[in-house]
Amino acid sequence: MRRWLAxxxxxxxxxxLRADDWPQFLGPxxxxxxxxxxxIEKFPDGGPKELWSMPVGMGYxxxxxxxxxxxxxxxxxxxxxxxxxxxxxxxxxxxxxERVLAFDDVxxxxxxxxxxxxxxxxxxxxxxxxxxxVDGDRVYTLGTMGDLLCLSVADGKxxxxxxxxxxxxxxxxxxxxxxxxxxxGDKLICLAGGNKGRLVMALNKxxxxxxxxxxxxxxxxxxxxxxxxxxxxxxxxxxxxxxxVNGLDPExxxxxxSQPFAVxxxxxxxxxxxDNGKLFVTSFYNGSRMYQLDQEKPGAELVWRGKxxxxxxxNTDGLHSIMPTPIFHGDNIYGVCSYGDLRCLKSATGExxxxxxxxxxxxxxxxxxxxxxxxxxxxxxxNEQGDLIIAKLTPAGYEEIDRAKILEPTxxxxxxxxxxxxxxxxxxxxxxxARNDKELIKLSAAAAK
Numbered sequence: 001m002r003r004w005l006a007x008x009x010x011x012x013x014x015x016x017l018r019a020d021d022w023p024q025f026l027g028p029x030x031x032x033x034x035x036x037x038x039x040i041e042k043f044p045d046g047g048p049k050e051l052w053s054m055p056v057g058m059g060y061x062x063x064x065x066x067x068x069x070x071x072x073x074x075x076x077x078x079x080x081x082x083x084x085x086x087x088x089x090x091x092x093x094x095x096x097x098e099r100v101l102a103f104d105d106v107x108x109x110x111x112x113x114x115x116x117x118x119x120x121x122x123x124x125x126x127x128x129x130x131x132x133x134v135d136g137d138r139v140y141t142l143g144t145m146g147d148l149l150c151l152s153v154a155d156g157k158x159x160x161x162x163x164x165x166x167x168x169x170x171x172x173x174x175x176x177x178x179x180x181x182x183x184x185g186d187k188l189i190c191l192a193g194g195n196k197g198r199l200v201m202a203l204n205k206x207x208x209x210x211x212x213x214x215x216x217x218x219x220x221x222x223x224x225x226x227x228x229x230x231x232x233x234x235x236x237x238x239x240x241x242x243x244x245v246n247g248l249d250p251e252x253x254x255x256x257x258s259q260p261f262a263v264x265x266x267x268x269x270x271x272x273x274x275d276n277g278k279l280f281v282t283s284f285y286n287g288s289r290m291y292q293l294d295q296e297k298p299g300a301e302l303v304w305r306g307k308x309x310x311x312x313x314x315n316t317d318g319l320h321s322i323m324p325t326p327i328f329h330g331d332n333i334y335g336v337c338s339y340g341d342l343r344c345l346k347s348a349t350g351e352x353x354x355x356x357x358x359x360x361x362x363x364x365x366x367x368x369x370x371x372x373x374x375x376x377x378x379x380x381x382x383n384e385q386g387d388l389i390i391a392k393l394t395p396a397g398y399e400e401i402d403r404a405k406i407l408e409p410t411x412x413x414x415x416x417x418x419x420x421x422x423x424x425x426x427x428x429x430x431x432x433x434a435r436n437d438k439e440l441i442k443l444s445a446a447a448a449k
Contacts, residue, residue, distance in 0.1 A: 024064060038446060045141070051444055056440045060127060068105045069153065070104075070426075073127070073428040074099050075144075087124050093120070130180040138153060146165050147163055151190075154424055174266070184229065184237075188274040195216070202250070205357045223267070234256070240261075247300060271325040273326055282326060282335060287309070287351055313337070320337050321338070322369070328371055334379075342370065342398060356398045369422055378401065388406035
């Protein structure tokens with residue numbers, strides 16, 4: 001008994017100090033929460049320590065970190081090819097390759113590369129949009145033109161692949177396939193955009209064979225990542241597309257409820273957030289809606305809706321987010337609005353409590369962005385100018401603790417006079433992993449010992 005107790009006591013500190021991975025979009029639980037402790041309170045002089053930097057190509061996709069490896073996707077143009085000056089040009093065929101890269105987490109050494117030809121015909125033709133999803137010895141990636149790959153974590157070997165256009169009859173949306181796939185048990189759940197009831201597909205994660213398909217919509221099917229919430233007695237897969245918000249049974253794809261919500265330009269990009277029976281969604285043009293989800297039997301009722309259908313800053317009354325997923329805490333919602341305003345709303349009514357441009361763009365900028373994760377009582381923000389910020393968000397206001405410039409904004413497709421970096425960082429192993437169109441970096445966030 002004493003020997004067993006001594007063994008437990010030896011292991012306990014190691015378990016308490018175990019580092020967390022960031023294996024998918026918005027972290028281990030897909031909720032945008034960084035649960036590690038022992039992190040810096042403020043940045044050291046000169047900013048956070050860079051542990052390594054490695055060259056990468058173009059892309060909007062964030063990195064994933066799991067099992068001692070870092071995974072990211074990018075794009076390299078063919079010789080002589082270049083992106084069109086007009087970012088909305090979908091007619092020009094742009095030749096190049098998409099790549100999946102794996103790096104050693106400790107050293108940054110590139111471990112393997114898988115690349116495949118991929119001609120782009122989309123608006124904003126920089127590169128892949130979706131964060132890789134890592135599950136054990138497999139990593140799943142989705143490219144801009146609908147190439148879904150299951151690769152071996154060890155060496156990048158393709159174990160199976162699908163293309164949403166050829167396999168499911170999808171049409172490429174204006175801004176490409178952008179919804180990061182979700183792993184659930186033996187399933188890989190994807191916003192595939194397929195026709196004939198295959199807008200969302202559940203595939204066998206080991207073989208790629210379809211398990212079920214569900215939902216349809218006309219026109220572009222949107223960009224919203226699938227997410228599962230425990231709602232009372234039922235697990236519900238939330239699929240938000242440009243015609244409605246839907247709750248599905250993740251095991252069968254059966255529709256449990258649906259609420260109409262017509263969204264202009266198919267801009268359903270921010271992931272829905274759920275808290276204590278309430279589901280919140282926000283779109284760039286059509287603003288926000290809050291739904292009450294029934295805890296006893298699956299169902300949803302509209303609680304409130306924003307009054308504005310214009311993204312213009314002077315006309316918006318709530319939250320009109322184009323990409324960043326908001327933070328939802330009981331009484332309050334924090335999110336980035338259409339012109340870069342970080343806003344606090346009352347979740348009961350949608351009423352605005354405060355707004356500030358300080359952590360994002362500094363002045364009103366259309367499509368101004370910052371991506372946020374929670375960590376303890378703080379929030380880490382990565383804004384489009386490459387600043388990493390530690391702050392506190394409360395109903396009383398925005399309190400900035402510290403900020404540091406960690407990357408140069410390299411993407412000029414948005415506005416050649418305003419280069420940006422629109423990528424989600426990863427937060428794992430007491431470190432921050434971020435990329436632009438030239439490099440992937442790992443920065444220490446560990447408190448000094």
